[in-house]
Amino acid sequence: MKIAITSQGNSLESKLDQRFGHCQFFVTYDSDNGTIEIIPNPYHNVEEQAGALAVKLLSSKNVAKIISGEFGLKVKPMLDSLKIQMIILKDDSKTVQTIIEMLNKTYSKEE
Amino acid sequence: MNHSSLYLYRTFARFMPRLKIPRKVNNPPKVKGFKPYGVISEGEKLDPVILNYEEYEALKMCDYDMYNHHQASIMMNVSRPTYTRIYASARMKIAKAFVEGRKIEIEGGKVYFDSNWFYCKSCGCHFNNPEINTSVSACPLCGSSEIEQHFEDTTTSQENINDDMCVCPKCGYTKKHMRGVPCRNERCPSCNTPLVRQNP
Numbered sequence: 001m002k003i004a005i006t007s008q009g010n011s012l013e014s015k016l017d018q019r020f021g022h023c024q025f026f027v028t029y030d031s032d033n034g035t036i037e038i039i040p041n042p043y044h045n046v047e048e049q050a051g052a053l054a055v056k057l058l059s060s061k062n063v064a065k066i067i068s069g070e071f072g073l074k075v076k077p078m079l080d081s082l083k084i085q086m087i088i089l090k091d092d093s094k095t096v097q098t099i100i101e102m103l104n105k106t107y108s109k110e111e
Numbered sequence: 112m113n114h115s116s117l118y119l120y121r122t123f124a125r126f127m128p129r130l131k132i133p134r135k136v137n138n139p140p141k142v143k144g145f146k147p148y149g150v151i152s153e154g155e156k157l158d159p160v161i162l163n164y165e166e167y168e169a170l171k172m173c174d175y176d177m178y179n180h181h182q183a184s185i186m187m188n189v190s191r192p193t194y195t196r197i198y199a200s201a202r203m204k205i206a207k208a209f210v211e212g213r214k215i216e217i218e219g220g221k222v223y224f225d226s227n228w229f230y231c232k233s234c235g236c237h238f239n240n241p242e243i244n245t246s247v248s249a250c251p252l253c254g255s256s257e258i259e260q261h262f263e264d265t266t267t268s269q270e271n272i273n274d275d276m277c278v279c280p281k282c283g284y285t286k287k288h289m290r291g292v293p294c295r296n297e298r299c300p301s302c303n304t305p306l307v308r309q310n311p
Contacts, residue, residue, distance in 0.1 A: 079241070102253050
């Protein structure tokens, strides 16, 4: 299962971005084989519809869950109808690395 | 609603119709529409009847789930008279489609889809459950089972930006107005005066 995390920078030490559509980078983590991919967000400077465009980008990559600080009002119903789970983490001190470690523990337990 | 439309609404409120409150849809339809078969008078192509999501939901609540209009209106987050109007419109559209042999297409309407939100006590995250049929037992992030259902969705508070208040005219007691419950039917807990509505 693929999980997307919004990130402020292009390394694993960078912190979770609190915005969804306007975040700098998306980090996708595949819990089946442990691969990590860093995608720069092409829409982080777009003024309008950044969230909707980001949803399209991530859904084309078959992401099942998205971890971010906040989701906008337009994004929520879109993700709901696409059956993508939203996880809101208001703690911006966590780095992408720690989140991936947390996910790793959770999904290795399940199998 | 974005900021510019809110600004327009506040400035020209006297000249504009009231904004529609978004209706909550819990169970979106499984199909996109319905088609008649065995049409007797062939040839002319009839326009389909467009049934909105909110109308589908209203019909389902009342005639399939057997809730009364008041209960259903609370679940859709609209007032009881508004619910009844949506329901009446749904029946009219379906009757029209049946009698005239038109297609029914289910689309559009001012709605938002709501899935259940949960809160994890161990890592402090909020998450939703997009699969209505399966239940959630553990946090998707840290795997802890210490989760609780989160009813008051803090993240949709922007949506309730023009929520009205019920105010006591005597002592100034205020509470948040609940749609479907008229303010005058509620009493102030300290001086027992009927409450009145106040716009923010």
